[in-house]
Amino acid sequence: MAEKKVTKIGVLTSGGDAPGMNAAIRAVVRTGIYNGMEVYGILRGYSGMIDGDIFKMESKSVANIIQRGGTILKTARCKEFFTYEGREKAYSNLKKLGINGLVIIGGDGSFRGAQIFSNEFDIPCIGLPGTIDKDIAGTDFTIGFDTAVNTAVEAIDKVRDTADAHDRLFIIEVMGRDSGYIALHSGIATGAENILIPERRTDIEDIINALAEKQGRKKLVNIIVVAEGEEFGATELSKIMTERMPEQEIRVCILGHIQRGGAPTCFDRLIASRMGYAAVECLMEGRFNVFVGIVNNRMHYIPLDEAVKKKQKIGEDWMKIVKILSS
Ligand code: F6P
DSSP states (O other): OOSSOOOEEEEEEOSSOOTTHHHHHHHHHHHHHHTTOEEEEETTHHHHHHHTOEEEEOGGGGTTOTTOOSOTTOOOOOSGGGSHHHHHHHHHHHHHHTOOEEEEEEOHHHHHHHHHHHHHHOOOEEEEEBOTTOOOTTOSOOBTHHHHHHHHHHHHHHHHHHHHHHTOEEEEEEOOSSOOHHHHHHHHHTTOSEEEOTTSOOOHHHHHHHHHHHHHTTOOOEEEEEETTSSSHHHHHHHHHHHHOTTSOEEEEEOGGGGGOSOOOHHHHHHHHHHHHHHHHHHHHTOOSEEEEEETTEEEEEEHHHHHHOOOOOOHHHHHHHHHHTO
C-alpha cells in the first residue's frame, strides 16, 4: 500500500527525444486527471525543474499530440542536475507547487538522476523508458525504438535501389551511441550483407574476405549497416576499405537525426500509452522509484537503480541469422 498519497504529479521528458514521448505525456496527464490528481508539465527536462518552468496541465493540453514526434515539453541534457545545488533548486520549485510525485520519460542517464533525486528529497519517481536506442535492460522495448527502426528501414531500402543500379557497396550509419539494436533490426529487415555494432568487435579482414568471396560469385551489391557507436564508424570504415579494395566503389550514407523525428508508429503510441497509464498507477499504489517496462507483452516494474546498471546483450544467434540470410 501507499507510504504516502501522491496528489500532484510533475511530468518531464529528458535526454534525447524519441517518437512516442508525446503519447506518453498524454497518457500520464489524462490518467492522472482521471484519478483526481493535478498534473504539471515541466519544460526542458531537469533544466526546467531547476529554472521553475513548470505549468499546470489540463486534459486539453495534450489534445492532438499522440501522432506527433518530438516532445511538447521539450527536452534537454542537464549538467546542473548532476550537482546537489541544482537538485536542491529543483526540489524547492516542486515544493512551492506541492508536487509530490514525478514521471520521468527518458533514458538510463535520466533515471540515474531520478534515483539520486528521490533518495535525497523523498519525492517518488517513476521512469518511462524513452529512447530510440533500446539500451535499457528490463524491458523488451523502449518508446521510440520502433519508429526509429522503421525510419531507418525506409531509408536503407531507398539506398539499396541506387546501390543496386550502380553495383555499389554502401556503408550506412544508423544511430546508437552504445547500442547496436537499431543497426541489428534495420539491418536484418533490409537484408544487409553485414551489420556492425558496438557490442561486438569488428573484424575488417573478415569483412574484406566476405566481400571478395561475394565478388567472386558476382554478388556486387552490398549494404553494410553500422551503428554509430561501433569502433570505426562509417566514415573511417570506408577509408580503410577503400585503401584495401581500391577497385570497389564505396559510398557512405549517415542517416543521423531523421531517425529521431517523425510520427510515432502505432506500436510506439501503444506502448507509450500503456506505460504512461502504468506510471500513474504506480504512483497511486505506492510502487515508487521504479521504471515501467514491458516484457512478453506484460507490464514490469524495475527498480530505477537496476535500470542504470544493466545494458542489453546481443546474443550470438542474431549474428548467425545475419550471416546466413545475407549470403
Ligand atoms: O540516445 C539517443 C541518440 O539518438 C543516440 O543514438 C545518439 O548517439 C545521440 O542520441 C545523439 O544525441 P544528440 O542529439 O544530443 O546529438
